[in-house]
Amino acid sequence: MNRMSFRPALLCLALLGLNANAALTPEQTATLDKLHQHVSQHTQSYSLVESLTTEVGHRMAGSEGDRKAVAWAMDMMQGLGFDKVWKEPFEVHPWTRGDLSIQISGPYPHTLEGLALGGSVGTDGNTLNAEVVYFPDFAALKDARPGSLDGKIAYVGFRMSRHKDGHGYGEAVGARGAGASVAAEKGAIAFVLRSVGTDNNRHGHTGMMRYQDGVARIPAVAISNPDADLLENQLKRGQPVQLSLNVGAKRHDDQSVTSYNVMGEITGSEFPEQIIALGAHLDSWDVGTGAVDDGLGVGMTISAAHQVASFTGRPKRTIRVILFGAEEVGLLGARAYVAAHKDELANHQMGFEWDFGNGNIYQMTPGVGPMALAHIQDFADYLAKLGISLSARNDAKGQSDMSALGYSGVPAVNFAPDGSDYFDWHHTPNDTLDKVDPEALKFNTSVFSLFTWFAANHPFDFRQ
Amino acid sequence: MNRMSFRPALLCLALLGLNANAALTPEQTATLDKLHQHVSQHTQSYSLVESLTTEVGHRMAGSEGDRKAVAWAMDMMQGLGFDKVWKEPFEVHPWTRGDLSIQISGPYPHTLEGLALGGSVGTDGNTLNAEVVYFPDFAALKDARPGSLDGKIAYVGFRMSRHKDGHGYGEAVGARGAGASVAAEKGAIAFVLRSVGTDNNRHGHTGMMRYQDGVARIPAVAISNPDADLLENQLKRGQPVQLSLNVGAKRHDDQSVTSYNVMGEITGSEFPEQIIALGAHLDSWDVGTGAVDDGLGVGMTISAAHQVASFTGRPKRTIRVILFGAEEVGLLGARAYVAAHKDELANHQMGFEWDFGNGNIYQMTPGVGPMALAHIQDFADYLAKLGISLSARNDAKGQSDMSALGYSGVPAVNFAPDGSDYFDWHHTPNDTLDKVDPEALKFNTSVFSLFTWFAANHPFDFRQ
Numbered sequence: 001m002n003r004m005s006f007r008p009a010l011l012c013l014a015l016l017g018l019n020a021n022a023a024l025t026p027e028q029t030a031t032l033d034k035l036h037q038h039v040s041q042h043t044q045s046y047s048l049v050e051s052l053t054t055e056v057g058h059r060m061a062g063s064e065g066d067r068k069a070v071a072w073a074m075d076m077m078q079g080l081g082f083d084k085v086w087k088e089p090f091e092v093h094p095w096t097r098g099d100l101s102i103q104i105s106g107p108y109p110h111t112l113e114g115l116a117l118g119g120s121v122g123t124d125g126n127t128l129n130a131e132v133v134y135f136p137d138f139a140a141l142k143d144a145r146p147g148s149l150d151g152k153i154a155y156v157g158f159r160m161s162r163h164k165d166g167h168g169y170g171e172a173v174g175a176r177g178a179g180a181s182v183a184a185e186k187g188a189i190a191f192v193l194r195s196v197g198t199d200n201n202r203h204g205h206t207g208m209m210r211y212q213d214g215v216a217r218i219p220a221v222a223i224s225n226p227d228a229d230l231l232e233n234q235l236k237r238g239q240p241v242q243l244s245l246n247v248g249a250k251r252h253d254d255q256s257v258t259s260y261n262v263m264g265e266i267t268g269s270e271f272p273e274q275i276i277a278l279g280a281h282l283d284s285w286d287v288g289t290g291a292v293d294d295g296l297g298v299g300m301t302i303s304a305a306h307q308v309a310s311f312t313g314r315p316k317r318t319i320r321v322i323l324f325g326a327e328e329v330g331l332l333g334a335r336a337y338v339a340a341h342k343d344e345l346a347n348h349q350m351g352f353e354w355d356f357g358n359g360n361i362y363q364m365t366p367g368v369g370p371m372a373l374a375h376i377q378d379f380a381d382y383l384a385k386l387g388i389s390l391s392a393r394n395d396a397k398g399q400s401d402m403s404a405l406g407y408s409g410v411p412a413v414n415f416a417p418d419g420s421d422y423f424d425w426h427h428t429p430n431d432t433l434d435k436v437d438p439e440a441l442k443f444n445t446s447v448f449s450l451f452t453w454f455a456a457n458h459p460f461d462f463r464q
Numbered sequence: 465m466n467r468m469s470f471r472p473a474l475l476c477l478a479l480l481g482l483n484a485n486a487a488l489t490p491e492q493t494a495t496l497d498k499l500h501q502h503v504s505q506h507t508q509s510y511s512l513v514e515s516l517t518t519e520v521g522h523r524m525a526g527s528e529g530d531r532k533a534v535a536w537a538m539d540m541m542q543g544l545g546f547d548k549v550w551k552e553p554f555e556v557h558p559w560t561r562g563d564l565s566i567q568i569s570g571p572y573p574h575t576l577e578g579l580a581l582g583g584s585v586g587t588d589g590n591t592l593n594a595e596v597v598y599f600p601d602f603a604a605l606k607d608a609r610p611g612s613l614d615g616k617i618a619y620v621g622f623r624m625s626r627h628k629d630g631h632g633y634g635e636a637v638g639a640r641g642a643g644a645s646v647a648a649e650k651g652a653i654a655f656v657l658r659s660v661g662t663d664n665n666r667h668g669h670t671g672m673m674r675y676q677d678g679v680a681r682i683p684a685v686a687i688s689n690p691d692a693d694l695l696e697n698q699l700k701r702g703q704p705v706q707l708s709l710n711v712g713a714k715r716h717d718d719q720s721v722t723s724y725n726v727m728g729e730i731t732g733s734e735f736p737e738q739i740i741a742l743g744a745h746l747d748s749w750d751v752g753t754g755a756v757d758d759g760l761g762v763g764m765t766i767s768a769a770h771q772v773a774s775f776t777g778r779p780k781r782t783i784r785v786i787l788f789g790a791e792e793v794g795l796l797g798a799r800a801y802v803a804a805h806k807d808e809l810a811n812h813q814m815g816f817e818w819d820f821g822n823g824n825i826y827q828m829t830p831g832v833g834p835m836a837l838a839h840i841q842d843f844a845d846y847l848a849k850l851g852i853s854l855s856a857r858n859d860a861k862g863q864s865d866m867s868a869l870g871y872s873g874v875p876a877v878n879f880a881p882d883g884s885d886y887f888d889w890h891h892t893p894n895d896t897l898d899k900v901d902p903e904a905l906k907f908n909t910s911v912f913s914l915f916t917w918f919a920a921n922h923p924f925d926f927r928q
Contacts, residue, residue, distance in 0.1 A: 050697060053694075054572060054694060054697045054698060055572045056572070057572065057573075057574050108518060108519045108520070108521065109521075110521050110753075113893065200894075200896075200898045200899070201665050201667075201894055202667065202752070202892075202893040202894050202896065203665075203666065225898065226894070226896040226897070226898050229896070229897060229898050230517075230518060230753070230896070230897070233514060233518045233897070234518060288666070289574075289694070428666075429577065429666040430664075430665055430666050430690070432664075432666065432690040432693070432694070433690070433693060433694070433697070434664045434689065434690045434693050435664070
């Protein structure tokens, strides 16, 4: 998919005289209106999130919760009458969090709140005690002289900023992923990070980290924003600050556990081989109940697919809900899906995912062929009535898991919500059902059902 | 002090022809203006809170932090040049929190977040496992039939409501204080409470509870609001729900530890025996750093007293800062102060305290004699320029500790802030420096300094 922008593409189509009368018909509009009226008042997606978070709870890849969640998803879609429900295996190396104990041991002792980063090694029952060296951001850590951190604990204090589109995450997350190995290269014995999050609660934000080959593996821990403030206030006093650290985390690289993607399908009546794929990830981190990340997406995709079928009848194309496993630990389920379905990917007409929280959808960004753009514009003209704009870009690849399909050539649409508060709860014990806005969830489920109906019943080629 | 309302009192004074020309003089107004301009731009009170929370941290009565806080307060007031700084001892029975482990063990297992209530017994290393019986509020628990909770865990799910004046606390806190003994009377083996707090973070709200004599002492635990929601969602399914509980808390009723009230004085030039008392409590719970409860009050009172003396010169009356110990565990310091100063209380002309958080002061409520009301009105006319109204009541007894003086006959003034968010952080690990609004703190410190100057330099009798 090239990165042609939307307006030149439309201009191009207009010059070619294509799709000049492509507005939705009154019948199409009437169906969308009825579907919206129905779904936007329906609590099914909330009930699904409530059920998943209450009866399963957290479900980290390879854990007992993961196994329960797979069974829950199979049962749920079978119970709702999906034509076909199945799971596809892949392997994960388990990681266990254990307990974490982290203190400022001097000059002013305090017990801190934090979480080990996913994938981190532990301290094997030992307590490390060492001086902290402060870096304002990841670039400063990278610039540290080799050997300058020998026997020290590296601390990066960069604070993520809050934005509607969540772009502060990209600015902050690099240190989470690679900081431990960079610190170890300079001699550090542990890596501590100000949590990648926008809140000020006493909760660490976990998330995946990776070790670089050939570099010592040191423990990696995120402390809460208030604790990071406290640590920095001690550092500002100019005396050496010591941290002590006992990390119970364990990698189990020699073990392999089977996890699954779970699929549910409503078979198309005219073009059953053509797939409209709605995605979300079924796994979560192990510290909350994964309500926002990504119980919401699980509820929205199951409910949107089910309601389109039950309210508007069997679609022309096949609607496939894909609940990916092991997203949090590196899109393992998505990669497994692409590998397992490589011969079928050309039949995936469209992929779209929900993995960005709670806010009302306000924008749609397509990633489709130039001819298909006019159809997207027609649909977008309808969405405009709901306050949703069409992005001028045409380069969407799909959110999180679905991007593995998008970069493999599957057309995509991204729906953008207001994500201002998403990183308050993301990857923390605070990701629980009470954070779900039932009204926004109804609205967003409706938007997903509208697009599902449109894409599944109007068999133009999204690649063209 | 009778509960005469303000307006009849003023009317009465007007009829008597008293204080008809009692408005502040231009000189008084000019001094207040300059003092306000100075203090409302000064960061001293914030620096004090930062220092206390960073260098001492939490400081539960009888703990190591308590001892550090007493030393900190002595050092700080001596360093600021108070004329006299001293401490007065009293005894506390220590209580230690230990670790808490609480899980829903079935039907859908979850690990919950909570905190033991202050004063609770523990489970002596054992794990209790029993069925939960739900009560929507304390009244429903009281109505339970004796014996109906034999071997069960009583759970009260009442949710505190959010209000500017914090009155939701009074509606909710009864169950915290007395719920365990009421539950034990009906046969319960443990008492679990939805936290008395307005937030939705995964933090329990601790706070003091008390056992009734002659009733079995059972463990008392508050779970976080999101965990309370989860528990209730399981209960709604109609199957028996089991909780398992291991509470490491310990009462040490056979031990006694010395704690202290810390006083700092600026001696009056004309009426040194007459005391204007500014209060706050120095202790905190052991789970945050006690920034809002009540580091704020410590910073405000020290700074207001210091700035009045340094900016306007020695006052006519004595200004006394009283940093009470052991407020959280039952106003022990305040009671000790009243007992130790009973012969001097008649010389306490005025007492006012800060122990209600972060919001801008919007109202002043006096508790003074009918003649003094006219002077309060004069001062209130000045405060009106700052957006602060005068309550129609005249029955203030002083916030928290100071009420022990108020009910012993010391005139009082209460300053009311917007407390809407106070019970989000109150008694939780989240009570940390980042919750302090530096601008509101400057403003409130200025209001305290204005009233301190007014009361200390205008020796009318607040009792008359």
